[in-house]
Amino acid sequence: MTAFDDYKVADISLADWGKKEISIAESEMPALMALREKYRAEQPLAGARILGCIHMTIQTAVLIETLTALGAEVRWTSCNIFSTQDHAAAAVAANGTPVFAWKGETEEE
Numbered sequence: 001m002t003a004f005d006d007y008k009v010a011d012i013s014l015a016d017w018g019k020k021e022i023s024i025a026e027s028e029m030p031a032l033m034a035l036r037e038k039y040r041a042e043q044p045l046a047g048a049r050i051l052g053c054i055h056m057t058i059q060t061a062v063l064i065e066t067l068t069a070l071g072a073e074v075r076w077t078s079c080n081i082f083s084t085q086d087h088a089a090a091a092v093a094a095n096g097t098p099v100f101a102w103k104g105e106t107e108e109e
Helices: 012-027 030-039 058-069 086-094
Strands: 049-053 073-077
Touching (some): 012 030, 030 058, 058 073, 058 086
Parallel strands (some): 049 073
């Protein structure tokens, strides 16, 4: 596999928009950002494999990026077919985290 393709999102081209929104959200989530800064060098989650299944929003993307920054291997799926923010899912996938979420997905999907 030459390119990262372990994801399914509505439109990967929304990633740049998602990354801009994530940057704004980071400024509004000081606790997670402080944890990321304080423990990044220690990698306390190295070796941890985390599978998440909650709403795929911009705020969740900040959580995912924090878990990854602290050393965890993360995979994500949405828990709600209506709550996914497609630009958030695209940004997470573009950063190399496997994510399977898109607004309007069916229960079978």
